[in-house]
Amino acid sequence: MNYALIALGITLIFAIMGVLNFAHGQMYVLGGFVTYYVYGVFGLNYFVALAASAVTVACVGLVFERFLFRRVLRITTREESTMLLAAGTALLLDSLGLALFGEKQRGVAPVVAGVYEIFGAFVPASRALIFVLAGGLVGALLLFIQYTRPGRALRAIAQDKETAALQGVDIDRYSALGFALGAALAGLAGGLLVTVFAVNAGAGTPISIKAFIMIMIGGAGVVSGAILGAFVLGFSEALGYFFIPGSTTYLMILVGLIVFLIFRPQGIMGKPWG
C-alpha cells in the first residue's frame, strides 16, 4: 500500500508534466526526516508530523516546478532536458539531506503499541495503522482525481495538454498543483514508512529505482497501472525474500522485469505507442 503511494506520486507527475521525476526517492526521504523531527524529536502528534511532511515536500515540489521545470520546459527543444533537470534536483536533495541530517539511520518509535492477531498471523498494530492510512490516502486521491473539478482538470492535462488549454484549463496552475500533489505523496509515503523502516540520507536512489520499476510494470502515466505495479512489486518482494533471502531476490525481479518488458513494453495497463 505504501508502494502504491510512491508509485502514484511519480505517475501523477509523469502524466501531467511528462517529467520523469528522478528526485522522487529523495522527496520520500525528506518526508521521512520531517516526520522524524516533528514526531520523534519534538514529540508532537504523529498526524501533525505526517501533515508537516506532506506540506514540506509539496512546497519543495512547488518550488522546483515553478522555478526550474517550467523554465526548462519553455526554453528547451528536447523533452529529455527535464529528465536531466530532475536528475540534477535529485543530486541536490541528496547532498542537502546529507548536509542537513547527517549519515545516521533515523527511526521513530511505533505510533501505537500492541499486536493484532489476524488469521493466526501476528501483525503489529503500528503496521496495521500505516496500512489503513496508506489505503485511505490512496482511496482519497483516486476519488479526488475522479470526481472533483481540479481532479478533472488534471486528467484533462494528462490526456492532451493543448486541448485542455483550449477548454480553458489553466495549465500553469494545474501543473503546479499536480507536481505539488505528486511530491506530497512522496512525502506522505516517507512519513508513513519512517515508523516501520528507518530512513537515512542515502536511501533516495533505491526508492527512485523501485518507483521506476513499479510504473514500468503497470505502465507509465496510468493511475490504475501505478497501483497494480506497486502491488506486483510488493508481493514479489515479499514472496522473494521469504523463499530466497538476500539480494538475489532483487536480481530476479529485475531480470523478470526486463523479460516482461520484452513481451509487453508498455506495461500491464499502459497504452501502446507508435
Added chain:
Amino acid sequence: MRLRVAAALVGLALYLVVVPFVFRESRYLLGILTTASVLSLISLGVWLTFAIGRINIGQAAFALVGGYTTAILSVKLGVSFWLCLPASGLAAALVGAVIGWPILRLKGVYFAMITLTLSEAARLAALNGGTITQGATGILNIPLPGEVTFAGVVLVPAFRALNVHLAFYYLAAILLVLGLFTVTRIASCRLGWIFRSLRQDEALAASIGVNVAKYRVLAFALGCFFAGIAGAFFTVSQQSIYPSSFGVPDSVYFMLYCFLGGLSYVSGPVVGAFVLFLGFELLHGLREYQMLTYAAIMITMMLWLPNGLLSLRLPARPGMKADA
C-alpha cells in the same frame, strides 16, 4: 578547415606532451586528469547511444562487465592486461548487443528507465556472482600492466618500472584520443547519417531501407564497448573492483556529462566530463558542502545552457549537429 586541424593538433600536443611534462611529479593532478579522460571515454559511449535517440543510463552496468572481465582474466587466468583490455571491450559489447536487441525496442523515458534498472541489476549480479565475482569482497590485487615485447623489442615497458601515474595518464590519454577519433569518424561518415536518421524517425528510416534493428544494436554495442574499455582501465589503475565500483549514480553522471557538454557536438561529452569532473575536484575545499555546491551549479547550468557548454560560442557545423 586547416585552422580546425591546426587547433586540434595544438590541443593534442598540449594534452599529450605539455601537460604530462609539467605535472609529471604531481600525482594528484595527473590522477584527476586521468580519471577525467576515462570518464570522457565512457560518456562518449553514452553519446553514441544518444546519436540514435536513446538515453542510456545503464553505462555503469557495462563498465562493470568490462571491469570484471579484466579482473577475472588477469587474476584467475593470468592473462596479460594488454589482451584483457580489448577482451573487456568485446565482452561489454557482446552483453550490450544481447541485452540491447530486445530493450532497444523501447523508446524515450522507457528506455532510460530500463537502462537505469540495468545498472542496478549489474551491481546485484556482481554481488551474487559467487566465487566468480567474489561477492561483496570484490577482486583485489589485480596486477599492473606488464611489458609488451615484439621480436625482442620492448614496445611498452612494464608499468611497475615507470612512474605509474604518468604511465596511466598516457594510457588514458591514448585511449581517449583513439575513442574521440573513432566517434568523430563515425559521426561524419555514412554510419553517422544513418544514426541521425534513426534519431529523427525510425519508421521513416526503415522506409528508405535502413535496417533499423541492426544499426541501433550496433550503436548501442559500440557505446558499451567504450564502457567496457573504461571499466577495464579503472579496474587496473585501482587494482581492485567491487560490485559498487560503478552504480546508478555513476550512470547518471555519465549522462549528465554528455548533456551538459552539449549533445550536438561529438566533443560534447569530453568537454562535459572534463569541466564537470575538474570542477568537482576544485570544490574539494568546501568539504561537506562540495556535493551541494556542485549540484547547485549543475542545475544553474541546465537552466541557462540547456544545450550544453559548447553551445556557448561554437556555431554548429552542419555535419555534426545531432538534431539538425
